[in-house]
Amino acid sequence: MYSAAIDALPPVSDPEFPERASVVLSGLRKLQSSLSEAAARSRVTPSVIVALSGVRSRYDELMTAAAEGPSATLGQRLYVARGRAKLSTREAANGVGLRKDLIEAVEAEEPATEAETAQIKDLIAALGG
Known part of the structure; x- marks a missing residue:
């Protein structure tokens, strides 16, 4: 299906x-x-x-x-950048001082605060995404 x-x-x-x-x-x-x-x-x-x-x-x-x-959404860009970098959600979260469950939530298209979004965008940029 x-x-x-x-x-x-x-x-x-x-x-x-x-x-x-x-x-x-x-x-x-x-x-x-x-x-x-x-x-x-x-x-x-x-x-x-x-x-x-x-x-x-x-x-x-x-x-x-x-x-x-x-x-592309923030979650889609994060998922792909993290995957290409071979990082787990925990590793990515630790890299920018966020919670693992927040990374998972953003990748599932749940909203983040402005500050969290900025941190995630910095992570994506650092990973070359």
């Missing part, structure tokens, strides 16, 4: 892209969370692991495309 939705998205430069991609990304985050919980169980099947890997790959691809678009 999500693969079809991603494939049907307009080009990144299209004004409708950000809103439509946001809906797909939100759904992928929920699916990833559910699969991650299932994968943490002691008797997980290989199909769950394969599904989790596939969802994470599609999520990364869509976030990367969105982050490169003209309407």
